[in-house]
Amino acid sequence: MSVWSGYLSLILQGAVVTVELTLMGSALALVVAFIAGLARLSRFFAVRALATAYIEFFRGTSIFVQLFWVYFVLPFAGVTLTPLQAGVLALGLNVGAYGAEVVRGAVKAIGREQTEACIALNLSRIQRMRYIILPQALPLMLPTFCNNAIELLKGTAVVSLISLTDMTFQAQVVRAQTGSTLIPFATILVLYFLMALAISAVMRWLEHRMTRGLDGVRA
Amino acid sequence: MEWDWDFVWQIMPTLLEGFRITILATVLGAIVAGVLGLAIALARRSKITALSRGVGFFSEFIRGTPLLVQLYFIFYVLPDIGIRLAPLVAGVIGIGLHYATYTAEVYRAGIENLPRGQWEAAKAANLTERQTWIHVILPQAIPPMIPALANYFIAMFKETPLLSAITVLELMNQAKSIANSNYRYIEPMTLVGVFFLVISLISVIGLRWLEERYARMDD
Numbered sequence: 001m002s003v004w005s006g007y008l009s010l011i012l013q014g015a016v017v018t019v020e021l022t023l024m025g026s027a028l029a030l031v032v033a034f035i036a037g038l039a040r041l042s043r044f045f046a047v048r049a050l051a052t053a054y055i056e057f058f059r060g061t062s063i064f065v066q067l068f069w070v071y072f073v074l075p076f077a078g079v080t081l082t083p084l085q086a087g088v089l090a091l092g093l094n095v096g097a098y099g100a101e102v103v104r105g106a107v108k109a110i111g112r113e114q115t116e117a118c119i120a121l122n123l124s125r126i127q128r129m130r131y132i133i134l135p136q137a138l139p140l141m142l143p144t145f146c147n148n149a150i151e152l153l154k155g156t157a158v159v160s161l162i163s164l165t166d167m168t169f170q171a172q173v174v175r176a177q178t179g180s181t182l183i184p185f186a187t188i189l190v191l192y193f194l195m196a197l198a199i200s201a202v203m204r205w206l207e208h209r210m211t212r213g214l215d216g217v218r219a
Numbered sequence: 220m221e222w223d224w225d226f227v228w229q230i231m232p233t234l235l236e237g238f239r240i241t242i243l244a245t246v247l248g249a250i251v252a253g254v255l256g257l258a259i260a261l262a263r264r265s266k267i268t269a270l271s272r273g274v275g276f277f278s279e280f281i282r283g284t285p286l287l288v289q290l291y292f293i294f295y296v297l298p299d300i301g302i303r304l305a306p307l308v309a310g311v312i313g314i315g316l317h318y319a320t321y322t323a324e325v326y327r328a329g330i331e332n333l334p335r336g337q338w339e340a341a342k343a344a345n346l347t348e349r350q351t352w353i354h355v356i357l358p359q360a361i362p363p364m365i366p367a368l369a370n371y372f373i374a375m376f377k378e379t380p381l382l383s384a385i386t387v388l389e390l391m392n393q394a395k396s397i398a399n400s401n402y403r404y405i406e407p408m409t410l411v412g413v414f415f416l417v418i419s420l421i422s423v424i425g426l427r428w429l430e431e432r433y434a435r436m437d438d
Contacts (some may be wrong), residue, residue, distance in 0.1 A: 022286040060419035061412050062377035064391065069412055072404040126404035150283065161384060168288055189284045189292065196283030 004183075007174045011184065015168030015191055021087055021156045021166060022195070026149050028092025029099055036096060037103025038129070051100065058097035063155045066090045071162045083164035087156070095152045099145065105131055106140040139210045148205035150196045157192075167191060227406050230397050234410060238395030244310055244389060245376045251315025252375065253368070256322030263327060278320035286317045287381050294385040310382035322368055329364040331342050361377060366430040373422045377415060390414060 039051035058066065067090040074081065081089065110133050118128040160169035171184040178184075262274040281289065290313040297304060304312070333356060340352040383392035394407035 056420065056423075057416065060416040060423075062375075062415065064378075064380040065408075065412050065415055068391075068395075069408050071352055072398065073408050076405050126349075152286040154283075157287040158381070160287070168285070168291070171288070172291075175295065181299055185288060185292045186295055189288055192284040192288065193280050 007178065007184070008187070010174060011167060011170050012187075014052075014165055014167035015195075017084075017164065017166045017196070018153070018156050021084070021159060021164075022149070022153045023155070024088045025091035025152050028088060029095040029148070029152060030145075032092060032096025033103050034082025036100035036169055037107070040100065040104045041107060045117065046091045052116065055100050058094050059101075063094045064158050064161070065088060066094055067158055067162060083159065083162050086162060087164055088161035091152055091155050091159075095148050095153070098151070099148050102141050102144045102148070103137075106137040109140055110136050139207060142203060142207045142210065146200055149199050149203070153192065153195055153199060175177065222405060223403070226403060227410065228402070230407060230410075233393050233397060234390060234407070234414070236242070237388060237390035238414060239389075240307070240387065241376075241379050244307060244314065244379050244382055244387065245372070248314040248318065248375055248379075249372050251311060252283075252318035252322050252371070255315060255319035257326050259319055259323035260326035260330065263323065264330070278323060281317060281320045286314065286378060287384055289313050289317060290381060295356040306385050306387045310379075310385055310387045313385075314375060314378060314382070317378075318371055321371050321374075324368045325364050325371070326360075327418050329360040332363070333360055360361040362433045365433045366426060369422075369426050369429050373419060373426065377419065380411070428430070 008059075036051045036054055039047045040055070042048050042051070067086060068079065070090045071083065071086040074086075114132055114136070115128065118132050123132070134162045156166055157168040160166050160172065163169070171188045175181055175186040221261045256437065259274055259278055263271050263278075265274075267305070269425055290310060293304065293313045294306065294309045297309075297433055337359065343354045379389055380391035382389050383395060386392070394411045397407045398404045
């Protein structure tokens, strides 16, 4: 049993890395999603085109390919990243591209009359976004953001392939050292599932908080 | 390091060979996902609570855990209980099963979207359960689902590089082996990205067409 507790702590160390990656990746993804999503709604063609190119590029290839590209090709361009930095960058940019479409969709889903009312009240564009549109659009985004966060969590497993010691990597180490396959892989599957459940629980709580006071405003 | 076109032409045949396997894995995986997804959707509607709950939990679990770990599980754990699968077979089962849990949701939504009247009319016309499904429900439910299913088909195509982790010699694995034996990462990795991007962009156009053709049949 003492042997297994050593291996379990190895997997738990990996779990910490997975959680870190998920949190940092989500933070980057959130920022990128808002920048790119709002840029796609911009008045200026160049900004819109740039955002569209970014979104299509990152949605058109998989996280795995992007990660390898960031980790193996960027060094030749003089940008050397640690596996953790490469992982966060690739995950954040990838999921951010999906998130950008969510932001755009939610903002566009807010009725025209809201915009017209803002113009009538002489609010500036920034005020309109900050005080009227976004507070109403945010609750619409949350359920999809929840799915995106879980996708990001699942994406973190891929970073084990660029030798980052996350949970999947550690499970492989345990497999190599003990020859047992069922126990390490079953353990991390359960841990991943619990993390996914935790993400949806947090998101449900957030959604509950954000929609408080909006009752009756939205149908 | 400079981009070298000679090297590109030199490695192209190997990459195309890998690309063939990528396409093969995607198509086979799509068939598995399509059939299994329908089975899951029907099982979740079953009147036997144990079956619908069990399948429901199982598909939640699959969707909450990373595909990479599931592939490892199928490839490394199943041989312990005597099931030894070729890498490609394991990969197709893994990716097909993973996406089946997503397509199951599409099927479920499509079936639930049919008006109750259709079921009642089938009952009034004295059709058996089997006849109701085959002649009334599925022919109406499936066409509106096609764009959503195609979306997952594209997503699945983008995930196939993960199969390289269980030694399937698809595009990504060929690129990695070229890169490792020649110490040149720029061309193979970039080409993999370009391959996926080109196919994805073409598929997006195809998807738009499918959406126009099928999505809004009724209005």
